[in-house]
Amino acid sequence: MYTADGKRYEEMRYRRCGKSGLLLPEISLGLWHNFGSADSFDNMQGMVHTAFDLGITHFDLANNYGPVYGAAEENFGRIMERDMRPYRDEMIISTKAGYDMWPGPYGNFGSRKYLTASIDQSLSRMKLGYVDIFYHHRPDYETPLEETAEALSDIVRSGKALYVGISNYDSERTRRIAEILRENRTPLLINQVRYSMLDRHIERERIPETCRDVGAGVICFSPLAQGVLSDRYLDGIPSDSRAAKNRFLRGDSITPELISKVKALGELAGARGQTLAAMALSWVLRREEITSVLIGASRPEQIRANLAATKGAPFSEEELSKIEEILKK
Ligand code: NDP
16 A cells, blocks of 8 residues: 655645646656556556655646557556545646547547547546646647637536646647636636757747746646657667657657767766756756646656756756757757
8 A cells, every 4th residue: 555755745846837826846747658558557656656755746647648548547547546545635637638539520629529528538537526737738720719718618617627728839829718718717727838958849939938928837748858868869779768669759760960969968967967867857947937847757767867857956058058059069
């Protein structure tokens, strides 16, 4: 039987999510990979316990995380039932709908029909009465934004979610939906977007600034570029790595040029007294608009190692310029 570490709140720092009342841990755990139907249940349980013991209170899911679709929510539901139930009020659990989930025209995108059915399915798989954050997973350019926003607001009013999130929305759509949600009196809590030293699109699109303007937080996914920003691929592609096992990170994208940049970044991290993975997370967290970095993991040790990011020294201007120089080469 699991009993949470009594010192779990001693190390982690928590940041306010936009202008809301909610604090999120600087590091959150996502269940996109390694929580599928063919993965080891003991390992999943170990990762959830390790995270929670380290003060990681936020667990991020989506209806279709698996494979198979729904499996991550089901596995997480089993963990909740087995030993996390006593800690429910200490946890922020999110899920999403917006990508392909079930056959036919009502299992994808952003209609009221899809979102309303999907939250019920997610709650039943996770064996929860409510989620803390319910996200629209991606913008839908065919459905009126008002319909998506109204559906999200009604889900909050029904008590099935406490807060509304959006994911992968650009600045313009973030502003528009934030306005509708404000009128509905269910304010936008957060935008979940991809951001790492290797993926800078949110800087170009000024998404952090937009979120700050509308009073929302930002949570950044794939901050390690799915593991590339670590020592994982320095000596080739290990057979147990994401690049070897998963179509979302292609082995041929990890080129010798990329690895030489990763090595140079690793040296800089070493000079700061950090691993590259920890520096990559600290780098995302250097911006005050960012509420949390959303990591993935394939084993508990990675979560423990990544916690070091919360202890990194602030970056000097010189270090930040050096990072840009390395990336430009
Ligand atoms: P990361 O960039 O953190 O990549 C995680 C992977 O990096 C791990 O699975 C592991 O890969 C490797 N890794 C982690 N820590 C270390 C370490 N210390 N040393 C070496 N390798 C390490 O994030 P993800 O891409 O997994 O995304 C995180 C979460 O973000 C998801 O679970 C999901 O919740 C969310 N997300 C949201 C999306 C959206 O559209 N809203 C899209 C994508 C993700 P390995 O398996 O090789 O060990």
